[in-house]
Amino acid sequence: MLLLWLGCGLPARAFVVDASQGLAGAFPLDATLQVLRAPAGPASEAQVLSGARDAAFERVPAKQALDCRGGSVCWLRFSLSRTPDAPADWMLHLRLAQPGEVTLYARAGPAEPMVGRSGREYPLNWRFASTELMFALALQTEPTTYYLRLDGLSTAGHLSLLQASGFDFQQRKLGLYLSVSLGVALTLLMINLILWRWLKDELHLRFALLMFAATLLHVCQLAPWLSGVETGLDTDLQGTAQYFFQATTALFVLRLFEFRRHAPGFALVCHAVLWVNALAMVAAVSGHFERVEYAMALLTCAWAAGGIGVVAWLLAARGQRQLWLPAAVMLVPALVTILARVLWLGWFTPNHGEGPGLAWLALRILFMLLLTIMVIERTRRTERELHGIRQRALDDALRAERELEHKVRLRTQELAQSNAQLVDEVARRRQAELGLQSALETERKAVAQQRQFVAMASHEFRTPLAVIDAAAGSIDLVASVPPIQLRTTKIRRAVARLSDLIENFLTEDRMQAPDMGLNPETVDLRALAQETLEMPGRQSEDRLHLEAPAQTLHVRADRSLLAVALQNLAQNALKYSPADRDVTVTLSAHDGMAWAEVRDQGPGIAQPEQDRIFDKFYRGRTALATSGSGLGLYLVREIARRHGGEVVLAASGPQGSVFRLTLPLAPSAARL
Secondary structure: OOOOOOEEOOOOOEEEEOOOOOOOOOEEOHHHOEEEEEEOOHHHHHHHHHOOOHHHOEEOOOOOOOOEOOOEEEEEEEEEEEOOOOOOEEEEEEEEOOOOEEEEEEEOOOOOOOEEEEOEEOOOOOOOOOOEEEEEEEOOOOOEEEEEEEEOEOOEEEEEEEEHHHHHHHHHHHHHHHHHHHHHHHHHHHHHHHHHHHHOOHHHHHHHHHHHHHHHHHHHHHHHHHHOOOOOOOHHHHHHHHHHHHHHHHHHHHHHOOHHHHOHHHHHHHHHHHHHHHHHHHHHHOOOHHHHHHHHHHHHHHHHHHHHHHHHHHHHOOOOHHHHHHHHHHHHHHHHHHHHHHHHHOOOOOOOOOOOHHHHHHHHHHHHHHHHHHHHHHHHHHHHHHHHHHHHHHHHHHHHHHHHHHHHHHHHHHHHHHHHHHHHHHHHHHHHHHHHHHHHHHHHHHHHHHHHHHHHHHHHHHHHHHHHHHHHHHHHHHOOOHHHHHHHHHHHHHHHHHHHHHHHHHHHHHHHOOOOOOOEEEEEHHHHHHHHHOOOOOOOHHHEEEEOOOOOOEEEEEHHHHHHHHHHHHHHHHHHOOOOOOEEEEEEEEOOEEEEEEEOOOOOOOHHHOOOOOOOOOOOOOHHHOOOOOOHHHHHHHHHHHOOOEEEEEEEEOOEEEEEEEEEEOHHHHHO
């Protein structure tokens, strides 16, 4: 801040400089300064420069910031001269907290015209956005009065003077400092990229990104000076680099302190700061840096102060002692960030000084080195924790391996015992198998003998039954007495039932044989049905009615087995139908299949019994009142399935039941 001393209407006392001053550094001119606040405008400016307002200049007794905004401008008046041995080339240095309009006017004598000059902005300084103005002065041995016009400023720094050679030396020194700092930043950038490649720790990648942003800031400061220009880079480009640095800082701090795990709320704040800085970068690149600069300064101050508070809370209240080292290292840049933004906002004005110089360079390099050491220590601690986890896992694995080996030994012993028992068991089972094979062979012989006996017995039964049936038929022919005919009818029916039972037993025995085979031939289903259903001696064969189409229905089947199936369906329907009711057998063809539907007029089959009527030897409640073996429907289903067909109960109710036998038509019949 400019130091202005009390005075009113006093002439400007010339400040005389000699050859020893301004070589090692700038010296202040505050004691010789006078200030005047005047309205903006050409008339007021002409009055000041003409000297008409010199009596209104005054010195301020204490430190006070100049407010040169809102239609008011500030004028600073001072006089300079030199000793004869002092050089003529000097540099006037003005440090501003914020950019503004500054013009310098010089008048060597009353008759000389006033000519305004704008200050030159030199790039080499310790700030991100330069506000260091330099004016080249040619001092005379006679006093020269200078008027400095300040417009649009809320505060200003000190006004100092140094020789041109001293300024060149200062710039070279600052260039060296920044070059060393740039080299350290580039070195740390490469080191952390290598560490990230080796260790796969994301923290190293984020720190490398932060060092890349720091490198860009150094380039913004060094590039204009190295190229020989007297002005810094475009303000928008400098602001873009600054916001990129702040965004990468937020990204690095978020991972360094693990805010996502320890403070999720502040982690969201860090993400918001990251994206806001990204948007500010876009605004700066678009040429709107000055529009967002004030808001971004406030945001940066608030975020840095909030980060200090949150980290302090994690250390004190949450006991996160592992964060003390990063907290100690990051505290300095956080405080410096807050101080720089406070200075820029004009909330605080520092004493005179030319900058931190070599001390700030050392602090800057030390800070970057400490950050690197901290990141490496963090990685080392993480590796140590991982090593401990791996060691514990290895110990657990070894312990589990020893336990497994012990279990394997026990299991091996058990298996040895089990193998011995298994050998004994195999020997016993081998003996049992030999005995079983012998028994099976015996059983096979017995079954063969049984089948031979059944065939022989059936043949022997058929002969007397045929004789009995023939005798009963002869009696019917010679005796017309009703009682005799009634008895012969009963005899013939009994013979037919026995014949059917024998036929079913023989068929079932044939189908159970392992080497049983069909004797397929082309059979006319209609002719076979007529032959089977009109066999003499059957029960009420006059009650059977055959309905068949005019064309023949040829199927490929074993004729004898198919005859048994049709006969069983017809006899089953006759058995369960009342004696005065008819049974209808309907033949038809549908979709390459021959249908034989047998419809009776019996009481029907109960719903729970319908799924079991085709089981072997099953007889329902209704069947218990009639004679039978329970083989008829079972044989029909087996015969149908072995011919590629099926038999189903199509319908059943109080009006009777319908059984449907389906068989594939012969290829020629199917084509018809």
